[in-house]
Amino acid sequence: MSKYTELKRECYEANMELNALGLVIYTFGNVSAVDRQHGLFAIKPSGVPYETLRPEDIVMVDFDNQIVEGSLRPSSDTQTHAYLYTQWENIGGIAHTHATYSVAWAQAQRDIPIFGTTHADHLTADIPCAPPMRDELIEGNYEHNTGIQIQDCFQERRLSHEEVPMVLVGNHGPFAWGKTAAKAVYHSKVLEAVAEMAYLTLQINPQAPRLKDSLIRKHYERKHGANAYYGQ
Amino acid sequence: MSKYTELKRECYEANMELNALGLVIYTFGNVSAVDRQHGLFAIKPSGVPYETLRPEDIVMVDFDNQIVEGSLRPSSDTQTHAYLYTQWENIGGIAHTHATYSVAWAQAQRDIPIFGTTHADHLTADIPCAPPMRDELIEGNYEHNTGIQIQDCFQERRLSHEEVPMVLVGNHGPFAWGKTAAKAVYHSKVLEAVAEMAYLTLQINPQAPRLKDSLIRKHYERKHGANAYYGQ
Amino acid sequence: MSKYTELKRECYEANMELNALGLVIYTFGNVSAVDRQHGLFAIKPSGVPYETLRPEDIVMVDFDNQIVEGSLRPSSDTQTHAYLYTQWENIGGIAHTHATYSVAWAQAQRDIPIFGTTHADHLTADIPCAPPMRDELIEGNYEHNTGIQIQDCFQERRLSHEEVPMVLVGNHGPFAWGKTAAKAVYHSKVLEAVAEMAYLTLQINPQAPRLKDSLIRKHYERKHGANAYYGQ
Amino acid sequence: MSKYTELKRECYEANMELNALGLVIYTFGNVSAVDRQHGLFAIKPSGVPYETLRPEDIVMVDFDNQIVEGSLRPSSDTQTHAYLYTQWENIGGIAHTHATYSVAWAQAQRDIPIFGTTHADHLTADIPCAPPMRDELIEGNYEHNTGIQIQDCFQERRLSHEEVPMVLVGNHGPFAWGKTAAKAVYHSKVLEAVAEMAYLTLQINPQAPRLKDSLIRKHYERKHGANAYYGQ
Numbered sequence: 001m002s003k004y005t006e007l008k009r010e011c012y013e014a015n016m017e018l019n020a021l022g023l024v025i026y027t028f029g030n031v032s033a034v035d036r037q038h039g040l041f042a043i044k045p046s047g048v049p050y051e052t053l054r055p056e057d058i059v060m061v062d063f064d065n066q067i068v069e070g071s072l073r074p075s076s077d078t079q080t081h082a083y084l085y086t087q088w089e090n091i092g093g094i095a096h097t098h099a100t101y102s103v104a105w106a107q108a109q110r111d112i113p114i115f116g117t118t119h120a121d122h123l124t125a126d127i128p129c130a131p132p133m134r135d136e137l138i139e140g141n142y143e144h145n146t147g148i149q150i151q152d153c154f155q156e157r158r159l160s161h162e163e164v165p166m167v168l169v170g171n172h173g174p175f176a177w178g179k180t181a182a183k184a185v186y187h188s189k190v191l192e193a194v195a196e197m198a199y200l201t202l203q204i205n206p207q208a209p210r211l212k213d214s215l216i217r218k219h220y221e222r223k224h225g226a227n228a229y230y231g232q
Numbered sequence: 233m234s235k236y237t238e239l240k241r242e243c244y245e246a247n248m249e250l251n252a253l254g255l256v257i258y259t260f261g262n263v264s265a266v267d268r269q270h271g272l273f274a275i276k277p278s279g280v281p282y283e284t285l286r287p288e289d290i291v292m293v294d295f296d297n298q299i300v301e302g303s304l305r306p307s308s309d310t311q312t313h314a315y316l317y318t319q320w321e322n323i324g325g326i327a328h329t330h331a332t333y334s335v336a337w338a339q340a341q342r343d344i345p346i347f348g349t350t351h352a353d354h355l356t357a358d359i360p361c362a363p364p365m366r367d368e369l370i371e372g373n374y375e376h377n378t379g380i381q382i383q384d385c386f387q388e389r390r391l392s393h394e395e396v397p398m399v400l401v402g403n404h405g406p407f408a409w410g411k412t413a414a415k416a417v418y419h420s421k422v423l424e425a426v427a428e429m430a431y432l433t434l435q436i437n438p439q440a441p442r443l444k445d446s447l448i449r450k451h452y453e454r455k456h457g458a459n460a461y462y463g464q
Numbered sequence: 465m466s467k468y469t470e471l472k473r474e475c476y477e478a479n480m481e482l483n484a485l486g487l488v489i490y491t492f493g494n495v496s497a498v499d500r501q502h503g504l505f506a507i508k509p510s511g512v513p514y515e516t517l518r519p520e521d522i523v524m525v526d527f528d529n530q531i532v533e534g535s536l537r538p539s540s541d542t543q544t545h546a547y548l549y550t551q552w553e554n555i556g557g558i559a560h561t562h563a564t565y566s567v568a569w570a571q572a573q574r575d576i577p578i579f580g581t582t583h584a585d586h587l588t589a590d591i592p593c594a595p596p597m598r599d600e601l602i603e604g605n606y607e608h609n610t611g612i613q614i615q616d617c618f619q620e621r622r623l624s625h626e627e628v629p630m631v632l633v634g635n636h637g638p639f640a641w642g643k644t645a646a647k648a649v650y651h652s653k654v655l656e657a658v659a660e661m662a663y664l665t666l667q668i669n670p671q672a673p674r675l676k677d678s679l680i681r682k683h684y685e686r687k688h689g690a691n692a693y694y695g696q
Numbered sequence: 697m698s699k700y701t702e703l704k705r706e707c708y709e710a711n712m713e714l715n716a717l718g719l720v721i722y723t724f725g726n727v728s729a730v731d732r733q734h735g736l737f738a739i740k741p742s743g744v745p746y747e748t749l750r751p752e753d754i755v756m757v758d759f760d761n762q763i764v765e766g767s768l769r770p771s772s773d774t775q776t777h778a779y780l781y782t783q784w785e786n787i788g789g790i791a792h793t794h795a796t797y798s799v800a801w802a803q804a805q806r807d808i809p810i811f812g813t814t815h816a817d818h819l820t821a822d823i824p825c826a827p828p829m830r831d832e833l834i835e836g837n838y839e840h841n842t843g844i845q846i847q848d849c850f851q852e853r854r855l856s857h858e859e860v861p862m863v864l865v866g867n868h869g870p871f872a873w874g875k876t877a878a879k880a881v882y883h884s885k886v887l888e889a890v891a892e893m894a895y896l897t898l899q900i901n902p903q904a905p906r907l908k909d910s911l912i913r914k915h916y917e918r919k920h921g922a923n924a925y926y927g928q
Contacts (some may be wrong), residue, residue, distance in 0.1 A: 116405070173813065350567060463491075668804035672804045693772055695743030
């Protein structure tokens with residue numbers, strides 16, 4: 001029995017949750033879960049439908065994108081995951097989807113404005129849309145460069161990946177992360193819900209104002225601040 | 233066995249119905265049910281997912297927000313419920329959701345116009361959107377002040393909480409109430425349906441007129457008037 | 465055992481189908497099925513949720529709106545059904561819903577333009593939206609007058625109720641009919657599907673042209689014409 | 697036992713998948729599967745609801761539209777299938793639906809612009825919308841001429857049916873094809889998902905740019921190119 005059985009199961013369940021939540025169809029999307037101690041991560045195999053995916057199909061890969069265990073090819077987006085894991089050392093899972101409203105904002109090349117408390121309960125900033133990559137980066141090591149593009153976006157805007165656990169990659173779609181793979185999936189679902197609400201808000205009132213700072217702080221702090229009083 | 237077992241079950245079932253109706257995801261939203269005789273109410277514990285919620289997890293709280301029974305922390309919105317119960321003495325249940333279309337109107341800071349009989353079957357006025365609170369109220373006792381904001385909105389507009397059993401809190405989301413917790417959930421669902429219909433109506437015809445007074449009166453009266461002939 | 469048992473079951477099943485198809489929530493909507501030989505019809509009782517509705521709850525009513533059999537009060541819309549049955553002698557069932565997209569067009573007070581073959585497979589004209597009634601008709605025998613309003617709309621526009629088996633009542637919602645109660649429900653679902661498609665069509669292209677006459681004729685005739693070759 | 701039992705089952709399952717994926721209601725839509733060796737194809741019978749369809753109901757038809765086996769009348773769209781099979785000799789299945797967003801674009805008479813990688817993962821061009829046919833073609837052999845209209849559209853735009861396995865027929869709806877009937881259904885579902893995303897994209901940003909060429913090539917090639925590395 002593999003010593004990664006537990007991590008593979010965690011990764012498998014997070015991938016299946018992506019499907020159960022309606023964030024993906026067919027073989028779209030992927031979730032990974034990291035093992036910091038051994039310097040590797042579990043990730044969905046490429047092009048395998050969720051209907052037939054099994055825990056033992058999950059592939060173990062190191063941060064140099066080498067397969068450590070598994071007979072299947074890992075997700076084509078593996079290098080994006082690897083890059084983000086090496087850059088952001090306190091994240092434990094990453095999820096990528098083609099969820100409808102998230103993709104629509106990415107295709108529109110627009111940040112999702114913070115319009116309400118549903119958004120502020122989870123993050124204090126607009127959800128950034130990283131611009132599409134320059135041609136030489138696309139034609140080079142594309143998936144690795146997608147990771148760089150995400151990190152560059154966060155650096156340029158002085159965003160913290162801890163406070164903003166999600167991003168849109170322009171013309172492509174969303175990536176989200178968290179302490180665990182399950183939390184990364186949670187953030188993917190929240191992103192999709194917020195993306196739909198923001199879309200409808202602008203349809204009802206194209207001049208809808210962003211949420212005021214006091215409400216952003218209040219809602220974020222009551223859930224995530226030093227004196228948080230949400231949850232158990 | 234607790235003497236509040238029955239009330240807790242009523243509260244539990246109303247909360248689960250919120251989830252079954254698709255009005256909430258994860259731990260979003262909460263419903264309470266009041267016991268007027270003992271001056272306290274049952275409410276969902278904070279941050280507990282609906283999937284794992286049990287009747288015995290429901291928390292009993294008095295109108296001063298003190299826990300009377302229960303080992304979990306009550307909903308972070310508890311003080312809003314307490315305030316409304318003390319002000320409106322004939323309501324028996326309150327529900328709060330982050331349902332998609334309701335939140336979109338709240339984020340757009342727009343009242344929902346009364347466009348049709350589906351709306352008039354339930355209330356005779358536009359569904360009010362209370363403005364976002366002033367900064368000092370947000371930074372003060374926020375949840376208590378949310379209750380004040382709702383009541384102020386009803387007073388300023390001379391609305392009756394009996395005839396208008398629902399409200400949008402600007403940039404936040406909907407609250408609804410009724411004779412029972414189940415009725416509060418019913419009003420939450422009706423609000424969401426009316427919010428979607430009104431959204432689509434304006435997309436099809438931005439100049440759509442409000443429902444004429446004779447139709448508002450007719451539909452409301454046949455369901456709720458002295459000579460009502462709807463229902464058994 | 466009632467001699468109307470079979471008709472009640474047909475009516476019951478058509479009502480339940482309304483719910484299964486997602487065209488109604490709670491107690492909204494109603495379907496009736498007529499018995500031409502005995503001059504009466506079976507209809508849903510007023511205000512009874514679909515979850516608890518039973519075949520024996522269905523009420524038998526004559527064309528003067530008198531209860532012939534049943535212990536429950538019939539639908540508040542009963543007189544609209546009765547009027548249409550007396551006017552249009554070859555219809556066997558009528559359905560009324562508050563389905564989302566159908567209601568949105570009714571609230572927008574707009575006919576649904578015939579934009580495509582999905583529409584033309586079922587009817588050759590725009591789906592008419594009858595104007596809201598005059599105040600004296602609303603304050604009079606409202607439900608009876610709703611029937612008159614529908615028929616007046618068909619007469620003024622020279623529409624045949626056989627070729628156009630559905631209508632929107634302005635600010636209210638859709639009514640549909642057919643040879644049987646099941647067919648009336650079928651037309652209610654088709655109306656909702658066509659209403660959604662037409663809404664989206666105008667969002668994508670506000671200048672979208674109506675379907676050309678040759679295509680309207682072709683699609684309608686291949687399904688309903690003398691030389692129809694659709695179906696078995 | 698028929699020698700076409702296996703092909704009929706393949707065709708049956710592809711038709712049922714159309715229904716399971718929410719791409720059709722009632723009797724709408726149809727899928728066929730070809731047997732190149734014998735020069736015939738299996739297709740859904742006309743007007744049979746998916747709920748009651750059985751594998752043995754599938755009809756075997758040759759390329760001259762003659763029934764080879766089966767007691768039911770084949771789909772009214774059979775001649776469109778036959779024409780495309782004779783013209784495009786390497787396709788194995790064809791699917792036709794009235795899926796909501798696909799039909800909306802067809803009714804809007806608009807190509808679906810390639811806005812993102814979800815689209816480019818499957819095809820490199822805008823999804824073409826063939827213009828509605830001229831009146832004499834509609835009044836002639838309509839379904840055969842629908843096939844000609846599709847092929848003419850591909851020839852005029854110099855599109856390859858292998859690289860663009862789907863089309864919208866103006867005012868009507870989508871057709872999709874592939875190596876197998878299952879693949880044709882897959883393309884129908886992808887088309888619907890891309891159609892919804894493109895619709896939302898334009899609502900959020902009416903000036904949304906098309907995907908840049910380098911990204912189109914990258915995403916298409918990594919899945920379908922000589923050096924493809926997506927999948928197993």
